[in-house]
Amino acid sequence: MTEVDQAAPAGPRVKAPGLGGRLGRLGEVRHLGLVAALVLLAIVGLVTRPENFATSSNLVSILALASTIGVITVGMTFVIIGGGIDLSVGALMALASVWATTLATQSYGPVVMIVCALLVGTGAGLLNGILISYGRIVPFIATLAMMVAGRGLAQRMSNQRTQLVRPENSLIVELSTTRVLGLPLLVYVFALVVLIGWVVLNRTTFGRRTYAVGGNPEAARLAGIDVRKHTVMLYALSGLCCGIAAVLIMARTTTGSSTHGDLYELDAIAAVIIGGTLLSGGRGTIIGSILGLLIFTVITNLFILNGLNTADQLVAKGAIIVVAVLLQRRGLKAHT
Amino acid sequence: MADEHPLLRMRGIVKQFPGVRALDGVDLEVRAGEVHCLLGQNGAGKSTLIKILSGAHEPDEGEVLLDGTPVRLAPPTAAMGHGIATIYQELDLVDGLSVAENIFLGHEPATFGFSRRAEADRAAARLLERLGHGEIRPRTEVGRLSPAHKQIVSMARALSHSARLIIMDEPSAALAHDEVRNLFRVIRDLTSQGVAVIYISHRLEEIREIGDRVTVLKDGRTVAVGLGAKHTPTSRIVSLMTGRNVEYVFPPRPPRGAHEGRPEVLRVENLTLPGRFADVSFSVRAGEIVGLAGLVGSGRSEIIEAIYGARRASGRVLLDGRRVRPGSTTHAVRMGMGLAPEERKAQALLLDHPVAQNITLASLTRYTKPRWLGWLDRRTEFAEAKRLSEALDIRPPDPRRPIRTLSGGNQQKAVLGRWLDEDRKLLLLDEPTRGVDVGARAELYALVRKLADDGIGVLLVSSEVPEVLGLADRVLVVREGRIVHEAPAEDVDEHRVLDLVMVSAGETSGSDEANPSSEGAFHD
16 A cells, blocks of 8 residues: 555656655655645734634634635646646636526526536536637637636626525525534535545546646657547536536625636636646646645735735735745756 | 867766766867767766756866866856857757747847848858758748758757857757768768767767767766777677677567468558558558668658557558547557657656656556546556566666656657557557667567567567668568558668668659759658
8 A cells, every 4th residue: 555655646746856766755845835834824823813813713714715716726726737727717607606696597496506507617618628629729718718708798697787696595505604513514515626636636547647638748649548538628627616616606605796706717826836736737736736725815814814905915925926936946956 | 289189178077966976987088070979878978968068067076178278168158159069869949930040049140139130041041051951941930840951950050159069969860861961961061171070879880980989988987988980899889888798689580471371450551641641551460560661751650650540641540450540549549559659758758757657658447446437546557567667677677766767768668568468459669769779779679579479560660771670570661651662571681671762752753863862752
């Protein structure tokens, strides 16, 4: 068991030749850096706002905030490791939330609303993938188009109005209000998505092929992997995650709106990058992305708790992206 | 004079990387106007030495003297300033820029930042003319050129820096026979003007022909300095490189006609891809190695790629009598084909991934427990990869190492290991020994023969005619996209094959008398 465990999944996230087989460690070390950053932020929180930061309500709100983008980040991690990018995630989440909260959909009850959100997300993701794989449009442009068009469609469907989840469908809202062991259900949904994402990426042929397709598409193709089909599935997966995120945001805000998820795509991409995934594909981890996201969310929280300007918060986030990437690059260089 | 101060003298060069002492005391002495050959197996330190000469690495110890004066070559601009230009194996040209823009990249003729294009074009044309390739137009986009022409552009770039020392890393690897002739002509032309050339190649014949002196590296050390390139016996050079006395050793071939009763594994009927090859028909029997001999650009690689489904072509491909879907590598692999592609790094390997994962890449579904779920049984996967890498004697014997750290020969073994399963019926090998040293070659040849003996059909493409003749049972000669000759390998020799490959392009097309064979063959 031990032998095999070190062997396989550590590989892709690791570069450094000189260290030979011990490279699993390096991946963990890098995560350690992210964990250390998180701990540091927590200490800052404890020092500056001892009475507020460590309260259960604050921690729950951090997790609830992270859940929606977190689900999207899982899908984004797959897409980026697979050598692509998905700019449409925020728009797709908005579209799915609007579509699921139209009067017509709501009349079928909460289960149909959820299924509707998932189908809209997956369908739009599938369209992304087909445009990219078979239409040979570069991912940036295809998903940019989807981002613009998706938000437009959401505005049209909702007449730019916020659509409330009707009382008889409050089952959805209970995802946010019902608590198990002190945590709202939507945090469990997030955790489940992360777990499944991790398993798929590290323990299945699909995950292994994702690394191959992103790392060297030509080699993957010549090894008999159907690269186009795989790419389509990656974007469909990202779309599905947007659908799940739509359900979560409906639960949290009790609304569907074309303005949901504004700039989520950038937060998700930033989280993935901070987590150590290469934008050029072929390398990265789910855990890293989630840690990256938590760092982002905690920073937001700290700024709010300390009553600081949100504009400063954006500057801080930008700086963190740059610092994280610089540190990772140095970590890699030391070994090449 | 040359004896007083050689153009370049390196003494006791040491370069240490984390975990590896890449160079451990290298001496090198190059005189103006000579072709100095650098020989050594993969991993002997040639690449590191080149990088030091080009300024990409700085040596940890040792000194470099140019004309007797100590110099510092790093960073690369400094090396260029000293008149040292390097032409890398993987040409470092920008595909999207024009020929002239590439040649003058970094030192464009310009006034106040505005480039003087017409002047650059004229200067580029002069340089290309000097290299005997006036037909390459300065405005052409480099991405559209053949590998041979790209190399000429690289050399033009070196000349544009008024280089005194040009380093060529396996310049002939991507070239066909007659292009190598032209390359040699250009090199002689340069050396007669006093330019020194450091020439790196795995092909001893070339070194004999073009080289003046040879320096041999082994394990990061110089083991012989300044041997005469023409007269030093091959056995001595090989034994210096390897510590062994090995020539290309081909495994014994089964007797003639041994395959006649065997079933046809592969049958190709009227395969046609306009502009590349036409009406190609042949078959490969179980246990048989069939070699495709031809120039680069003759269509031989394209034929293999079409059979494998990496290119779409009309005509029929049958594997074990069953039609292979055109244009789908996935289907080809599922039917039982395997390919070791021409560009190992770019087309076959996941460089940062462990050896084990590179071996199992094509057969992942064999290690899934419920297949529909795709759950990987990594214990079985790793065990199988380990077994294969031991069986293939992949060194170092650690399947967890990133494959990037292995030598070319060991990387190639891993690529072949990818296809060692009982479902494989046909192996397509495109330049299987490119960049592979002498010792590992013999192992690869033996491996390929053993696979054939186990009943697999093998289709082999190689630029090295002796390799095709030595390894294959049957040879098909390809010229301008057509099979022009077919014979048992024993019945033809190198001369005959080269004749067939090159002869009549000029005659049949009747176009270009001065340069009969190259043009027709190289332009798609």
